[in-house]
Amino acid sequence: MENRPDPDELLKNIQAEETKRGRLKIFLGYVAGVGKTYAMLEAAHQRKAQGVDVVVGYIETHKRAETEELVEELEVLPRKLVEYHNVTLPEMDVDGVINRRPQLVLVDEFAHTNAPGSRHPKRYQDVQEILAAGIDVYTTLNIQHLESLNDVVAQVTGVTVRETIPDRVIDEASEIEVIDLPPDELLVRLQEGKVYVPDQAARAIQKFFRKGNLTALREMSLRRAAERVDDQMRAYMQTRAIQGIWAAGECLLVCISPSPLSERLVRTTRRLADELNAEWIALYVETPQFASMSPDKRDRVANILQLAEDLGARSYILSAGSAMDSVAQTIIEFAHKNNITKIVTGKPLRPRWQEFLRGSLVDKLIHKSGDIDVYVVTSSDKPSLPADESPLKLHSPIHRYVLSLLLVALATVIGFLIGGRVEQTNLVMLYLLTVVVSAIYLGRGPAILASLAGVLTFDVLFVTPYYTFAVSDTQYIIVFIALFLVGMVISQLTARASEQAQAARQREAETAELYDLSRDLASSANLESILHVLKKHLEQTFNRTIVVLLPEENRMVAYVVSENLKLNDEEMAVADWVYRHAEPAGRHTNTLPAAQLRYLPLKTSKGVVGVLGVGKPNTSDADLTPAERRLMESFANQGAQAIERALLEEQNRQMVLLQSAEKLQNALLNSISHDLRTPLVAITGALSALDENYEMDEPARNALIENARGEAERLNRLVGNLLNMTRIESGAIKLHLEPGDVQDLVGTAIEQLGKRIEHHQIKVDVTANFPLISMDFTLMVQVIVNLLENAVKYSPEDSIIEVAASLRDSKARLQILDRGAGIPHDDLSRIFDKFYRTEHPESVSGTGLGLSISKGIVEAHGGQIHAMNREGGGTIIEVELPLKI
């Protein structure tokens, strides 16, 4: 590997310099009382003197006069009071700070734990949000609160610090200022009462403030700061392309397990990585047993991986077979792929004999590691195996053990019954059978018990001397040992096989669920059905309430919600936070954990498309297991992609709509300019002919006038149609519903058509007692006029046009039947489209608006209109209206 500045690294540095994120400065002390807060305030005053807008977000003065004096001269933002168990706790008001938008805010006690019910559990998370809003922050911190030093501090001082902050937060700080005070001076200050000491903790604190402790802590903080300077130096050299001293890129890999030792492993690796200035990765290899592990253990794995991430590692989970060989192989392959130079693993805690049976991972790793170093870490105060790790722990419910003993008893009874007829040694087979049956159906523990009980029963009952454990013939010892060993092996093998099968089933089920989801999502045509599919699958798979929220005009809107799930404003605020920050929040997370639901961002490569909310399961308040969490993330990913696809399609559709609207507009302009002009030509022509031609004979004059009048009427109808169309399209159409007489309706329409239908026979078949229908009479007359006019236009002269009315399914059905040209089958559904006209016959004029207006009016009535071809030639237009709307 070359020691040349990495382009990615350079880019990151440049970005770090350019980014608008606020800058964090930490005033680091090694213990309370060194004057961090005072130093911070002094620095703030300097900045203020330079014209920087400085406010105090939260400072605890501990009533020290000199500190209070400094605070008073600054603007102090009001604190937020958080109610908790009838106690009001003052906390920093994060939103207040962000809304105030100062250039610099002072926040004391970086490692502080917020009151329950605050947005974030820890103050450093509040600070991160403030930084993200582009505001600079000054804060104070004692070295013992640093996560990676937590255990060292505990070892050195004997005091375990509970309030810790992840190292990466410190790494992100732009500047660290060490506030140093020699321990002797500090002790003097303490004696003078200048150090704030809470009363109840006075004694413990006194113990803590021993010179030895202070020296150790001081060293730690100075060293930490020195490392930091190192890093900055290196970064500087990289940006300036100075070749040099940095080591080849080391990369560490720490293998974790559910064991409590893993936490220590992770911390150790972090320190090692710091010293080597190396990247590091935490890896958990999941075996089929993972599925059958207790939720506690699975949570522990998740927590350890989280810890590693907090300490700056990348974390991975891989799957392997259950054999140690397979696990080791997986680790080594991963290490090679990721250019790992050192593997850190824990010293096995199991007894030697178990290692012999199962194999040792460390041995296997060392054996396969090749050029990779393997570090084996141990603990000084050897942590005991947790109860469920112990080989004596009962893995199966107690009744299974009882059952296995009953099986042994049964074998014994059978042994007695057939005892006389078979060789005694063959009776051993009976017990062996018992072991196999137990292993298959009852599990590992009961099988081992069966083999043990079998051996003892056989010895006592069938081997001379009877009823004692003594054995006269030594060759039986071999039988016993063989029986016991075979029993052990069989039980181990069978149990493992069934575990593997179970794990495989679970994986298969997960895969099947994912496959089902993706298939259903792929077949969902629109956003609504995608969301419903997503909700349905999530509900079924996780048995939890689900909500999917999408942004709409700057706020989140719940699109699909499980039954019985109500989202109040606070929940919506959490969802909104998640959408804006693209990070999970809510229940069981570090942000707003007081929320009812856990919220995940629905992320795609282009950004966040929405938020998924997951509620409590029906029975308990259990968090999702890591496996469930991963599966849910897969679901969320698939869902997010499907949603994005739907949104893009929608955009696309809008585009197409816009384009077709444009096309329509062109068609409208063409059609209208033509249709408006034709009658005007006829009218203007007639008028000018009459004006100029005095000697025109009577019939010619009349013909001209008649034609002009007909054209004028046509123009009037066209304008009426355009007005109606506009009203229908803009939704401005208002129905005046009244009971209407269908016979009257048809009669009025025929009368309005007047001369336009004089060359056709109209046959009306509406009974006099046809019920009245709720309708807007004027508009429905327009419909019938349009339909009849259309029928007349497309049928030969003197043909019969029928109008029939009938009742069907509590609907009135009106039919206009003609013997015209008919409509090509493909056009049947399109003839109601605006400006649509069938290709032939071409001689027929019209705008193609009539049918479309009719459709609009009928649909406004809650009815339907269809066209069909008539048997024997011609067209039927059918209008269905509900009797009452």
Add this chain to the structure above:
Amino acid sequence: MTLGNQRVLVVDDEAPIRRYLRAALGAQGLMVYESATGLEAINAVLSHRPDVIILDLGLPDIDGIEVTRRLREWSQTPIIILSVREAEQDKIAALDAGADDYLTKPFGTGELLARMRVALRKQPSATNEPIFQSGGLTVDFSRRLVVVNEKEVQLTPTEYDLLKILVTHAGKVITHRQLLKQVWGEGYDDMHILRVNISNLRGKLEPDPSRPTYIHTEPGVGYRLKV
């Protein structure tokens, strides 16, 4: 009734329409006055005492409905409303306010003259004109007798009342509300019963009820007995 020498007041804010009416009505020997706004129109009625008023509904100052209402406070001069097809509600309001008839723009001169003739005609009544006849329809008010094509027709009392009102205002439009009020009484607002009775009446009078010749429907407004 023939037209000639009568005074007509044309109220319309569109000069081309006033010009057209002045030419068309002047050619009939009518005396034409013009107003472009509603207030002008009211003053013109006071000063010129027209025999008939042709009133456009869409006026720039006060609308035609309001003009009708104000005129009807002191004048019974027949008013013919001009309106567009899309304004049914305005038409009805004007008719209910006391206008005599209406015409939908655009209209022919012949149509307007026919309306004016009907409007200028004195209302017939049972006392001065006991027998009405139009086409094959004869109504004898004194004997409550209705004959169609020389055949006596039996009507229910309600149907007879309806027919009587239509005949009394023959040639003029009667709004649904006017019919309901006069036949069933004030506050009666059941369109259903009116439609059914008109349908029954047509069934008894009209040779082909689906193409009525006597009782004409004015869509959305009311009915008119043709003369």
